[in-house]
Amino acid sequence: MPETASWHLLLAYMRPHRRALLLGGVLSLVGSFAGLAMPLLAKVVIDAFDDHRSLVGPVLGLTAAVLVGAGVGAAGRYVLERMGEGVVFSARRRLVGRMLRLRVSEVDRLKPGDLLSRVTSDTTLLRAVFTEGVVEMVGALFMLVGAVVMMAIMDGVLLLITLAVLILVGSLVGLVMPRIRRASMQAQVAVGEMGAVLDRVLQAFRTVKASGAEEREIATVDEAAREARDRGVAVAWWTSIAGISAWMAAQLAFVAVLGVGGARVASGALEVSSLIAFLLYLFYLVAPIGQLIQGVTQMQNGLAAVRRIREIEELPAEEIGGGIREVGAAPAGVIFENVVFRYGDDRPVVHDGVSFEIPAGGMTALVGPSGAGKSTVFTLLERFYEQQAGTITIDGRDIRRWPLADLRAALGYVEQDAPVLDGTLRENLVFAAPGTGEDDIWRVLSLTRLEDLVARLPEGLETQVGHRGVMLSGGERQRVAIARALLRSPRLLLLDEATSQLDAVNEMRLREVVAEVAGETTVLVIAHRLSTVTNADRIVVMEGGRVRAVGTHGELLADDDLYRELAATQFLLPT
Numbered sequence: 001m002p003e004t005a006s007w008h009l010l011l012a013y014m015r016p017h018r019r020a021l022l023l024g025g026v027l028s029l030v031g032s033f034a035g036l037a038m039p040l041l042a043k044v045v046i047d048a049f050d051d052h053r054s055l056v057g058p059v060l061g062l063t064a065a066v067l068v069g070a071g072v073g074a075a076g077r078y079v080l081e082r083m084g085e086g087v088v089f090s091a092r093r094r095l096v097g098r099m100l101r102l103r104v105s106e107v108d109r110l111k112p113g114d115l116l117s118r119v120t121s122d123t124t125l126l127r128a129v130f131t132e133g134v135v136e137m138v139g140a141l142f143m144l145v146g147a148v149v150m151m152a153i154m155d156g157v158l159l160l161i162t163l164a165v166l167i168l169v170g171s172l173v174g175l176v177m178p179r180i181r182r183a184s185m186q187a188q189v190a191v192g193e194m195g196a197v198l199d200r201v202l203q204a205f206r207t208v209k210a211s212g213a214e215e216r217e218i219a220t221v222d223e224a225a226r227e228a229r230d231r232g233v234a235v236a237w238w239t240s241i242a243g244i245s246a247w248m249a250a251q252l253a254f255v256a257v258l259g260v261g262g263a264r265v266a267s268g269a270l271e272v273s274s275l276i277a278f279l280l281y282l283f284y285l286v287a288p289i290g291q292l293i294q295g296v297t298q299m300q301n302g303l304a305a306v307r308r309i310r311e312i313e314e315l316p317a318e319e320i321g322g323g324i325r326e327v328g329a330a331p332a333g334v335i336f337e338n339v340v341f342r343y344g345d346d347r348p349v350v351h352d353g354v355s356f357e358i359p360a361g362g363m364t365a366l367v368g369p370s371g372a373g374k375s376t377v378f379t380l381l382e383r384f385y386e387q388q389a390g391t392i393t394i395d396g397r398d399i400r401r402w403p404l405a406d407l408r409a410a411l412g413y414v415e416q417d418a419p420v421l422d423g424t425l426r427e428n429l430v431f432a433a434p435g436t437g438e439d440d441i442w443r444v445l446s447l448t449r450l451e452d453l454v455a456r457l458p459e460g461l462e463t464q465v466g467h468r469g470v471m472l473s474g475g476e477r478q479r480v481a482i483a484r485a486l487l488r489s490p491r492l493l494l495l496d497e498a499t500s501q502l503d504a505v506n507e508m509r510l511r512e513v514v515a516e517v518a519g520e521t522t523v524l525v526i527a528h529r530l531s532t533v534t535n536a537d538r539i540v541v542m543e544g545g546r547v548r549a550v551g552t553h554g555e556l557l558a559d560d561d562l563y564r565e566l567a568a569t570q571f572l573l574p575t
């Protein structure tokens with residue numbers, strides 16, 4: 001990504017806060033200005049002392065400058081910190097808003113842990129850009145220019161020496177900054193990587209333990225943490241190189257100014273008080289130079305963070321649109337016409353001209369060997385991915401012409417591994433249809449035979465089900481997922497392997513449920529166990545990315561070899 005794009009984004013984050021930035025900046029500058037006035041006031045005190053005048057006025061002035069400087073400076077800092085939090089907040093909101101709208105195909109390629117670290121840790125770096133970066137730099141520049149002007153007024157020769165030092169420091173810092181930016185970017189990538197590795201472990205915590213892989217996984221996380229540390233150390237190294245060079249240059253300048261200035265005082269070309277004030281200004285330069293370096297370093301961190309945030313913002317997002325929600329209630333028919341699809345240009349073809357037609361209402365089953373492309377049918381219907389060729393219509397309308405929100409509102413989808421989200425059972429049930437009434441919830445609970453479970457749970461519907469529903473059994477999770485899909489009152493219900501984890505009694509009950517639901521809406525079910533779909537109105541047999549036969553159980557047994565084979569292996573036929 002070009003450097004200017006990072007800057008633009010940084011400025012875009014700043015724009016809504018420009019008033020706060022201005023106020024905080026002005027307050028900080030006033031604070032610095034009070035600081036800048038101090039050597040001058042010190043000179044007044046010394047001159048008053050020399051001339052045997054009263055010291056009360058100058059000392060009071062000095063005290064006031066200190067107090068006002070500190071108070072205003074603190075207020076400025078507060079305003080800026082507040083603004084920094086505001087920037088982090090809006091960056092997080094934008095990023096999260098973007099992330100949830102990303103296409104499934106994009107998220108499938110990313111690592112969740114890394115995404116998490118971009119929202120949590122990279123955005124934090126933006127705060128420092130504004131609080132310690134921009135404003136400190138402006139403040140420091142102001143101090144620097146102010147001090148240089150004052151020095152010019154006092155003595156041109158000494159100023160030249162000082163300017164030579166400033167140029168030296170400037171070139172050194174210029175050399176070091178790209179290294180700081182690179183190391184900072186690498187440090188953030190390493191933190192993201194650590195998040196990704198940790199996430200991997202936590203997602204499969206039991207598998208990690210059961211595989212005795214704790215030590216190996218600890219070592220992997222360790223490696224990522226070590227990388228983050230090394231990159232952080234590299235940033236620290238280059239920052240301190242910049243800092244120490246600035247400090248040493250200032251000391252050099254001090255010695256030179258003291259020597260040359262001393263000689264000029266001896267020759268009568270300069271007053272002692274001017275030399276002292278000049279030296280004080282020189283000391284005053286050290287702090288703003290340090291601040292400047294700090295500011296530029298923070299800026300590099302911020303630019304690296306912006307780059308990582310921008311990477312996500314540049315990914316293609318979905319156009320959700322629609323959202324009328326009034327998508328009707330009548331069962332919807334589905335037509336696949338010569339659909340060709342692959343998950344990526346470098347991936348094998350999954351659908352190689354799939355065609356089938358499902359009339360509205362009733363139950364259709366998709367069967368076929370593993371990897372035949374059955375789940376992919378659902379993926380395409382939900383438009384998580386788009387087919388490369390062919391047409392898919394729902395209700396006679398090309399799904400590409402449906403607003404996404406409306407399309408998905410018409411579908412109920414139960415994924416293969418029936419995910420349950422952390423939260424209460426009720427939250428999970430009404431997840432796809434918030435605002436569902438109590439009566440509907442209980443009707444669906446009874447349909448999906450979940451009433452017993454609710455009665456058994458200590459807090460009924462309000463019981464927490466744990467991260468990914470770990471406190472429920474596999475079968476319960478599936479029924480919760482089905483109940484959730486049913487509560488959406490879908491016009492087309494997509495059940496992926498929905499019955500595979502149910503015991504015989506529950507499976508039979510669920511068959512009754514699905515049959516009942518099929519009376520009200522269109523049900524498309526993917527099943528490995530043919531026993532669950534023998535009563536389907538039609539069965540679509542898929543193999544190798546194509547539809548090889550369509551018919552009822554009886555018809556397929558008579559006509560299709562593959563189906564007969566599947567039935568035979570599942571003891572549905574006498575062999």
Ligand code: ATP
Binds near residue numbers: 343347369371373376
């Ligand atoms: P199963 O019965 O085992 O679930 P299936 O018939 O449902 O199989 P699909 O899940 O549709 O098969 O997968 C078809 C092919 O697409 C498989 O070879 C799989 O490796 C591939 N595939 C599935 N999902 C993705 C994805 N997100 N990215 C890349 N390839 C994928």
